[in-house]
């Protein structure tokens with residue numbers, strides 16, 4: 001089976017082709033994936049003609065070279081014309097661009113759940129059928145409906161929290177996921193929803209109250225996974241002695257001062273020093289407390305510079321000396337930020353040696 005994951009625009013649409021047999025096809029666990037599609041093993045027309053009787057709704061997203069709204073809609077209309085000639089009733093969804101937005105796909109029911117509402121994806125390598133669309137409303141609800149939020153601590157998007165947990169690699173159901181900088185508890189919340197036990201600590205007592213309130217709210221929600229077990233306590237990650245075992249660590253570390261403008265060279269040096277010191281002291285404290293092979297996925301800060309680049313913490317050699325392998329040394333593609341966001345998140349994927 002060949003899958004296609006549409007990962008969104010950062011800065012341009014990135015598409016990952018995946019050929020994993022045990023690949024997780026539950027789009028609502030994947031975090032960063034907007035749409036998931038599977039390659040068609042027949043021509044799109046043959047596939048559409050094989051659908052059960054009744055009205056068909058189709059949308060075409062065109063990701064091939066030179067694609068535009070016109071090429072996408074033309075493909076859809078071409079298919080419609082032939083299907084109508086064969087006596088089928090067809091509605092075409094016009095995406096107003098070469099690709100249908102996540103919202104258009106979702107609200108028109110093209111999310112892979114209905115056998116007669118289909119989104120097809122055209123690429124230079126062939127045609128795909130969408131099998132999952134990110135439930136943007138569910139993510140927004142989990143983010144905005146939480147009782148305790150704090151804009152100053154930064155708003156970790158739930159989908160990024162899922163990405164951090166997923167980057168830990170496959171974990172057993174019920175695995176204990178630690179967030180030692182848990183803040184308001186977004187990583188803990190997502191860990192619970194993914195079937196893990198959430199363990200959070202934070203130096204700030206108020207944050208622990210927030211996390212507790214949010215997680216109690218989460219597990220009280222009727223629709224949510226009631227199995228969720230969590231534990232939170234106040235603790236300085238640079239010296240704390242966590243309860244064992246810890247199966248994985250996923251966290252957004254201390255990101256320093258929030259900036260709305262590009263920091264000066266002096267401010268940058270100060271922030272890099274402070275954040276780097278806390279992260280390294282935490283990793284030093286953690287290393288004796290986890291087993292060899294345990295994953296540690298950490299979002300560290302990186303700061304926007306005038307030329308549009310981001311300045312990252314230069315701590316990889318020290319991390320190596322502390323006893324961790326850095327899985328993504330090039331850190332390519334793992335800088336997470338909105339356009340022109342001053343403090344980006346630089347995702348480090350580590351594993352205890």
Ligand SMILES: C[S@@+](CC[C@H](N)C(=O)[O-])C[C@H]1O[C@@H](n2cnc3c(N)ncnc32)[C@H](O)[C@@H]1O
Nearest residue numbers: 156181182183184185186202203204236237252
């Ligand atoms: C960027 S925030 C994390 C926000 C969190 N992801 C959330 O969901 O709200 C960083 C957190 O690190 C905490 N922190 C800073 N220094 C710390 C330390 N030495 N030990 C533990 N927590 C610390 C802060 O109190 C803050 O809550």
